[in-house]
Amino acid sequence: MASTPDHADAPGDGAAPAERLPVTQRAIDHIKGMIADGLLQPGDRLPTERDLAAELGASRSSMREAIRALTTLGVLEARHGAGVYVTPLRPGDLLETFSVLAEISQGETLIEVLQVRRMLEPAATALAAARADDAQLRRLAGILERIGTGESEGETVAADLSFHQAIVEITGNATLVAVNDGLSSRTFNARVWHGHREAGLSARLREDHERIYQALHDRDPDAARAAATTHVMEVERWLRGHLGSSQRD
Amino acid sequence: MASTPDHADAPGDGAAPAERLPVTQRAIDHIKGMIADGLLQPGDRLPTERDLAAELGASRSSMREAIRALTTLGVLEARHGAGVYVTPLRPGDLLETFSVLAEISQGETLIEVLQVRRMLEPAATALAAARADDAQLRRLAGILERIGTGESEGETVAADLSFHQAIVEITGNATLVAVNDGLSSRTFNARVWHGHREAGLSARLREDHERIYQALHDRDPDAARAAATTHVMEVERWLRGHLGSSQRD
DNA sequence: GCGTAGAAGTGGTCGGACCAATCGGGCGGC
DNA sequence: GCCGCCCGATTGGTCCGACCACTTCTACGC
Secondary structure, eight states: OOSSOOOOEEEEEEOOOOOOHHHHHHHHHHHHHHHHHHHOOTTTTOHHHHHHHHHHHHHHHHHHHHHHHHHTTSSEEETTTTTEOOOOOHHHHHHGGGHHHHHHHHHHHHHHHHHHHHHHHHHHHHHHHHOOOOOOOOOOOHHHHHHSSSHHHHHHHHHHHHHHHHHHTTTOOOOHHHHHTOOHHHHHHHHHHHHHHHTOHHHHHHHHHHHHHHHHHTTTTHHHHHHHHHHHHHHHHHHHTTTTTTSSO | OOOOOOOOOOSSOOSSSOOOOOOHHHHHHHHHHHHHSSSSOTTOOOHHHHHHHHHTTOHHHHHHHHHHHHHTSSSEEEEEETTTEEEEOHHHHHHHHHHHHHOOOOOOHHHHHHHHHHHHHHHHHHHHHOOHHHHHHHHHHHHHHHHHHHSSSHHHHHHHHHHHHHHHHHHHOOOHHHHHHOOOHHHHHHHHHHHHHHOOHHHHHHHHHHHHHHHHTTHHHHHHHHHHHHHHHHHHHHHHHHTSSSSSO
């Protein structure tokens, strides 16, 4: 944890212990601190870059880099001509960055990602099975129909992603949605479907999804957990068989 | 996915791609693309900021902001005087940013975070129970002794974090370690211990950890899963009882 | 009263300058 | 000939001041 060194910066503590941190880093900590201390609440507007820079004795360039860093993290949002604002700080915003992981990772890391999903998805699916209402189930059924049916592999991949996302959303846990999102990648999903199609195993993948839906429809958490586990393991099985073969071109 | 706007759509106006994106964003995409395409591999050194800026027709300021963004994401690493390098792209690096979540989130989001941990930790602990070797168990035992014994609450909190981290590390899954790390916060942990001590429930927390250790020692995954679940739920129980009361110090 | 044009405010970009840390090569001492 | 120190070139870090692009608010005219 703690990208920033813990300096017990007690409020009012004046004995400046020779902060040798880079200016930009100090600016980042300063703003982060204002949020953590409640001085800045979600939706609040920050002072202008020029004012903030003056306040910290830093240049506007450094302050801009600090703001850019926090913008990247999803903590701040800059609106051209209007000002800089604190985001709602919802998990989804903060974890957007998270997506780089699934986007960039390769090889062994993909296996690790799948192992984490194997822990999360079964639990999430079981929870969803206990909570799903009729409208949500109808929506799921609609998405399921688009999986593995049409000729377009792209639509199947998109529907697949939507399917799992919709299930996780049923849990009502935005943090879970964000984490799960970060562990899923469109390009990886596409590779899985393409590989299965080539091996004549598309049907197997579709059946996985049907079983998951059925379990949710039956409000059967145990069945849901099992179906989700089976599905993730199927993907993992495929990945282990294809590691290293289709990595680089 | 979706940190980058899809330029694939744009139905009507097919002609000009019209890259209207902000300069800095274009620079970010450029570098990210070079990594995704394998032009830049982990450990590689990037051209100098000045060269990169010239290459893209951008100013050095904008290029620096782009580099700052990717540095924040854990993709790049800048070494003063030496150059900018691509990180090993290990999950731990990429998820460092992740820690802002537990660091900043409050109220309801904390509950959500705990629910995610309730999915991950039992599974991770069960896996660890099946894999732990003697040396790892001895190390765990050593950490366990520091939990809830001495007078220093700070040491207990630190040991608590180490304990769970060590267990997750036994799984050998770096991605899992990183995710779990991001969901844990020292300040939150401190609040939990402080609250329990005030209520005279420190012993209960310590017993939780002892049960987890015992299960690992017995190489009993089921018991480990149960013990971990119980522990997370205990924390969740406490949090629900204290939401809104003791936010800030 | 309403819409519009203009002014002020604010983030976005630029170019150049200088500081500070690093690295490499050359010079001198052993 | 080898080792070590020092100096200069390279490169990231910071600062400044200017201008552009977008938003917002205001005052003007209809």
